[in-house]
Amino acid sequence: MGKDLSYKDKKVITIGVVRDLTGLSERQIRYYEERKLIFPERSPGGSRKYSFADVELLMDIANKIEDGLQTHEIRKEMLREEKKQNQEDVRRKMIQGQLNAQFGIRKRQ
Amino acid sequence: MGKDLSYKDKKVITIGVVRDLTGLSERQIRYYEERKLIFPERSPGGSRKYSFADVELLMDIANKIEDGLQTHEIRKEMLREEKKQNQEDVRRKMIQGQLNAQFGIRKRQ
DNA sequence: CGTGTAAGGAATTCTGACACG
DNA sequence: CGTGTAAGGAATTCTGACACG
Numbered sequence: 587m588g589k590d591l592s593y594k595d596k597k598v599i600t601i602g603v604v605r606d607l608t609g610l611s612e613r614q615i616r617y618y619e620e621r622k623l624i625f626p627e628r629s630p631g632g633s634r635k636y637s638f639a640d641v642e643l644l645m646d647i648a649n650k651i652e653d654g655l656q657t658h659e660i661r662k663e664m665l666r667e668e669k670k671q672n673q674e675d676v677r678r679k680m681i682q683g684q685l686n687a688q689f690g691i692r693k694r695q
Numbered sequence: 696m697g698k699d700l701s702y703k704d705k706k707v708i709t710i711g712v713v714r715d716l717t718g719l720s721e722r723q724i725r726y727y728e729e730r731k732l733i734f735p736e737r738s739p740g741g742s743r744k745y746s747f748a749d750v751e752l753l754m755d756i757a758n759k760i761e762d763g764l765q766t767h768e769i770r771k772e773m774l775r776e777e778k779k780q781n782q783e784d785v786r787r788k789m790i791q792g793q794l795n796a797q798f799g800i801r802k803r804q
Numbered sequence: 805c806g807t808g809t810a811a812g813g814a815a816t817t818c819t820g821a822c823a824c825g
Numbered sequence: 826c827g828t829g830t831a832a833g834g835a836a837t838t839c840t841g842a843c844a845c846g
Binding site for chain 1: 805806807808809814815816
Binding site: 709725741743 | 815816817818819
């Protein structure tokens, strides 16, 4: 429980570095946030912080934009995938619950 | 050949985030660099960029300082470990070379 | 719709130095 | 030796707006 996120998911990268890593403009990066495609954290002072996972997501988004998709379509795609992922999680947890009920609680290390 | 570094080794984190991640002061972080214990990259504008590996290294350094070690002792320790690591690498590569000579070049995927 | 840009301000980082010890 | 701090400046980031289309 409460496992600390791996490097990939830690939000530690500022927008300038993300710009360099992705090749996108800061304007584009902020705009995709405005359109609810990406969700950086904020420093106490208000600076955006991104993870490596965010960087990869941004490159996916950029590809889809190039393919002519609009941001709201990309958003719908993402929500669909998220939903599917949640369903898989639920199924996995239900099976785990069954196993625990049968054989007792055993924490995986 | 030329494999791109994993997340752990990419220098993308600014000093403020490193401060928050390690609990060290910016002064301390810069000082350990001055003492050649840590080697951040620089942005075009001159800002330091650290990797997650650097963050972990800084926490090791902090522990050793607390144990009363001086920076130059810590540096010697690190150089010793680095040397040992290099020797291991050489040995590994020599063995690989032998195998290639015997059985031909085969790239590991 | 998606992106560029100029504007003004605030947060962030930098260096070199003085201080304590 | 290791660290804190005030100082001044430069790089970085922020927001809201106008522009094009």
